[in-house]
Amino acid sequence: MITFSELNLNPKVLKAVQEAGYETPTPIQADAIPSALEGRDVLGIAQTGTGKTAGFTLPMLSLLARGRARARMPRSLVLCPTRELAAQVAESFDTYSKYLKLTKALLIGGVSFKEQDKLIDKGVDVLIATPGRLLDHFERGKLLLTGVQIMVVDEADRMLDMGFIPDIERIFSLTPFTRQTLFFSATMAPEIERITNTFLQSPVRVEVARQATASETIDQHVVMIKPSRRERADTEKRDTLRAILDAEGEACTNAIIFCNRKIDVDVVAKSLGKYGYDAAPIHGDLEQSQRTRTLDGFRAGELRFLVASDVAARGLDVPAVSHVINYDVPGHPEDYVHRIGRTGRAGRAGKAITICNPRDEKALAAVEALIQRPIPRLADPTAPRPAQDELDAAQADDRDTAKPERSGSTGRSRGISRSRGGSRRKTEAAPDTAPAPEASVTEATPAPTAGTSPAEEHTPAPRQDTPPAEHKERRTRSGDRGGDSGARVVGMGDHLPGFIALSLDERRTG
CATH class of the missing domain: 3.40.50.300 (P-loop containing nucleotide triphosphate hydrolases)
Structure with a gap:
């Protein structure tokens, strides 16, 4: 396994890296640092959190270890999309350049121009900036980019994809054509990569993981x-x-x-x-x-x-x-x-x-x-648990079953309850409940007429005098009242008293 001591870094930079507790470079660092030290353009693509910042910081410091910056003409430039990222990159330079006599300046919004102008006037080796604030200083005549030797675009896809393209193109036009350019990002869509080809010259593509992948951890x-x-x-x-x-x-x-x-x-x-x-x-x-x-x-x-x-x-x-x-x-x-x-x-x-x-x-x-x-x-932690729902439903059914039913005209319980779903079901009778006595009804019969046999005297009137639909309706109501649709019903059921079938004249003569 390769170590930082094998990457040909400046000895003072290597000492700072070792004191920071790092011995083995990540894959993106191991592949990008040698190419960057050779002065080649690099397009680095790796998962976030794999050490891309050190992948361009360490070779930049090694290349800038010799030389001196002039006033208002930085020797290197690092562009970042946000203030927080720019400040973080500045901290990395402080950590790894502790044994080098290099100067840096951080140009971000929300900070006074006056303090930033003082740093630029003294001359800086490393200039870290967001595009908007960098162009503000340039337009005020406080900054020249003709001395930039190394230019880094961090989070390149974000810089190019979120409205920074005009600013990036202008900044590149202000830097020398002979500069070394490093692009680093976790994602690089094909259309964004085509744009980067206009800024990089024969770049070394370093891709240590499939694009747009997250860490397995x-x-x-x-x-x-x-x-x-x-x-x-x-x-x-x-x-x-x-x-x-x-x-x-x-x-x-x-x-x-x-x-x-x-x-x-x-x-x-x-x-x-x-x-x-x-x-x-x-x-x-x-x-x-x-x-x-x-x-x-x-x-x-x-x-x-x-x-x-x-x-x-x-x-x-x-x-x-x-x-x-x-x-x-x-x-x-x-x-x-x-x-x-x-x-x-x-x-x-x-x-x-x-x-x-x-x-x-x-x-x-x-x-x-x-x-x-x-x-x-x-599962949504705020959603009710299904088991609890079923338990609540069962308890509700038990409460519904326990409620007494209203008695009908015969004095008997209907024995039917309605569940939560709307279905009807029969309830079992209690074992100690005695069956209701069957009602006794005496049929009224007309007086016998001449020429009528005894058997004909007790024969009920023909059923065709009553429409079939009425018979069906009466049977249904009778079954509902009795609770047992199969029980024989006497009275006004299927057995029609004979006197009802007689005509009015027959009743008068009788």
Whole structure:
């Protein structure tokens, strides 16, 4: 296995690396550093958290160890998409250049121009900047880029894909054509790669892992939620977030919670604080001093939950982040890789949980297509448990069965109850219940007429005098009253008294 001592780094740089506790380079460092030391252009692609920053910092310091910067003409330039990433790169230069007499300047927004002008006027070997602030200094006549020997674009896909293309093209046009250019990123879409070909000359492509892949040490999950009502969607989503944090318990030592919108960052942070969670927001609309304090507190372990926009998704290095929670599914699938890359860094184990509602399912499908694997689903911790639902339903049925039924005209219980599903069922009679006595009804018969035999005197009237439909209706009602549709019914049932069948004249003569 290769070590840093075999990479031909400057001895003073190597000493600083060893004191920082590093002996073995990561794959991206082992492949990119030799090519960069040879002065070649490099296009480096590797998973987030694999040490890309050191992959360009160490060779830059070794190449800049000789020489001296002139006023307002930096010797090297590092472009970063966010202030936080730029500040982090500046810290890496401080760590590895402790034994070199090199100067640096950090040009980011939210800081006074006056202090930055003083550093540039003295001359800097390494200039680390965001594109907007760099062009501001140039347009004010405080900076010249004609002395740049090495130029680095960190998080290249983000720089080129999120509206920075015009600024990047202008900055490149202000630097010498003979410069050395290094591009590093975790993702590199084909259309973005075509743009980089205009900035790099015969680059060495260093790709140590498949593009847009997350570290295998990150345990990824998705919680699918479905709001009960549209107006309660946001409230129930925040309930789910708190339930997830509670379910993780002590295993969640700290977490970064990512939101798509800045306004949601503030709302979620305020909501967590209201319920007693140690949380603070960070996004681009906050003052730089506040952003710095919040980030420093999170790194120092003084803040447990950092609610952030994608300003913290790129290159932010906090080694001990145990969890990443995606409060929203990112709109760009590549951002998912960068977000979850804030955990599981440097071989550590990490966990990433994404909350997805129905309207985000298409974005989730795009993420799974990018990483080429399905993300396991977790049950919604706020959803009722099915076992409890069944128990509650059974108890409700028992209560319904125990309720007394209203008695009918015959004084007997119907013996029928209605279940929750709407079906009717017969209940068993109690063993000590005596059967009701059968009613005795005496039929009224007309007086015998002349010429009528005794057998004919007791023969009931023909049934065809009553329509069949009426017979059917009476049978149905009779079965309902008796509780047993098969029992024989006397009286006004199927046996019609004879006098009813007689005509009015016959009744008068009789």
